[in-house]
Amino acid sequence: MKKLKSMFKIHRIFIAQEFKRMMEYKGDFIVGIIGFLMIQMSNLLFLWIIFSQIPNLLGWTVNEVVFIYGFSLIPKGIDHFFFDNLWAIGHFTVRKGDFDKYLTRPVNTLFHVLVEKIQIDALGEILTGIALVCITIPKLGANLNIFRILIMIVLIPFITLIYTGIKTITASIAFWTKRSGNIIYMFYMVNDFAKYPATIYNRFVQNIITYIIPFALTSYYPALFILRGENSLFNLGLPVLAAVVLMGFGILVWHKGIRAYESAGS
Numbered sequence: 001m002k003k004l005k006s007m008f009k010i011h012r013i014f015i016a017q018e019f020k021r022m023m024e025y026k027g028d029f030i031v032g033i034i035g036f037l038m039i040q041m042s043n044l045l046f047l048w049i050i051f052s053q054i055p056n057l058l059g060w061t062v063n064e065v066v067f068i069y070g071f072s073l074i075p076k077g078i079d080h081f082f083f084d085n086l087w088a089i090g091h092f093t094v095r096k097g098d099f100d101k102y103l104t105r106p107v108n109t110l111f112h113v114l115v116e117k118i119q120i121d122a123l124g125e126i127l128t129g130i131a132l133v134c135i136t137i138p139k140l141g142a143n144l145n146i147f148r149i150l151i152m153i154v155l156i157p158f159i160t161l162i163y164t165g166i167k168t169i170t171a172s173i174a175f176w177t178k179r180s181g182n183i184i185y186m187f188y189m190v191n192d193f194a195k196y197p198a199t200i201y202n203r204f205v206q207n208i209i210t211y212i213i214p215f216a217l218t219s220y221y222p223a224l225f226i227l228r229g230e231n232s233l234f235n236l237g238l239p240v241l242a243a244v245v246l247m248g249f250g251i252l253v254w255h256k257g258i259r260a261y262e263s264a265g266s
Contacts, residue, residue: 034124041128060197063139064227070132071226072194072219075156077125079163084119086164086171091181094174097263110168110254140227148226155236158243159218163191165246166213168254175257191215197223214242 060068093099102109137144170187173180190208194215198206209216217239225235 039124058197058199060199063136064223065196066132067136067140067227068197068219068223069195070129070136071152071223072191073125073129074133075159075218076163076191076194077122077129078156078160079167080119080122080125082118083114083164083167084122085113085117086167087181087184088117089113089171090174090179090184092179094261095178099261100263103258109258110251114164144226148229151236152222152226155222155239158240159222161243161247162214162218162239163188165243165248165250168250169246172250172253172257175261187213191218194219196220214239214246217242 089099102112105112137149166187167184170180170184173183190213193201193205193209198209198216198220201209206216210221221235222239224230225232
């Protein structure tokens with residue numbers, strides 16, 4: 001318990017310092033959030049154009065699709081906000097030899113990397129996601145109740161770990177190859193499939209985003225239960241199981257990578 005309190009204290013200190021750094025450049029802070037909001041608005045415009053031509057998407061109404069889209073942004077945005085420093089590990093930290101600093105400090109290396117920085121522009125994703133979910137819930141009131149909404153809230157931290165686990169696994173490859181940024185990007189961009197119902201894709205893609213790179217578990221399958229009450233054991237249990245497995249495997253690969261790590265740089 002004492003160690004846990006110490007870790008939370010360290011996390012608060014890192015976040016406070018990061019906010020101080022960001023506030024030195026208020027323009028970048030504001031532009032970053034506005035930029036992400038504009039990207040999400042353009043995606044929503046795309047959805048509006050589609051649904052102005054067709055009444056539903058393979059049985060999914062516009063409000064259901066917007067709910068899935070908004071819900072997918074919340075855990076993705078939380079991961080982006082808190083744990084985006086993993087991208088640096090894959091792109092340049094290991095290659096330049098800068099990872100050595102984490103090995104000289106009396107803090108778990110993975111924990112240190114995860115909490116060292118935050119990405120304030122991720123607030124654009126989080127706020128957009130929350131807004132879309134809140135807007136669509138009243139329109140889907142007949143299908144929703146307080147219990148399902150509470151389940152949705154409880155599920156979000158686990159879904160966030162699916163993103164973090166995948167990034168941890170792919171970032172750890174850099175300990176052997178010196179760079180893995182392209183690998184992180186290749187896997188992470190599959191999350192775009194999570195913004196829409198998985199049934200609109202062919203069977204091959206559905207299997208990939210459900211069982212291999214399981215981003216469909218971050219939105220579509222939870223939405224099946226939240227919106228329609230379907231198969232709670234599979235649609236809620238599988239995302240939780242995937243989060244535990246991916247994060248656990250990510251931690252394992254990370255520590256194996258630490259043992260294989262050789263300082264680089266010039």
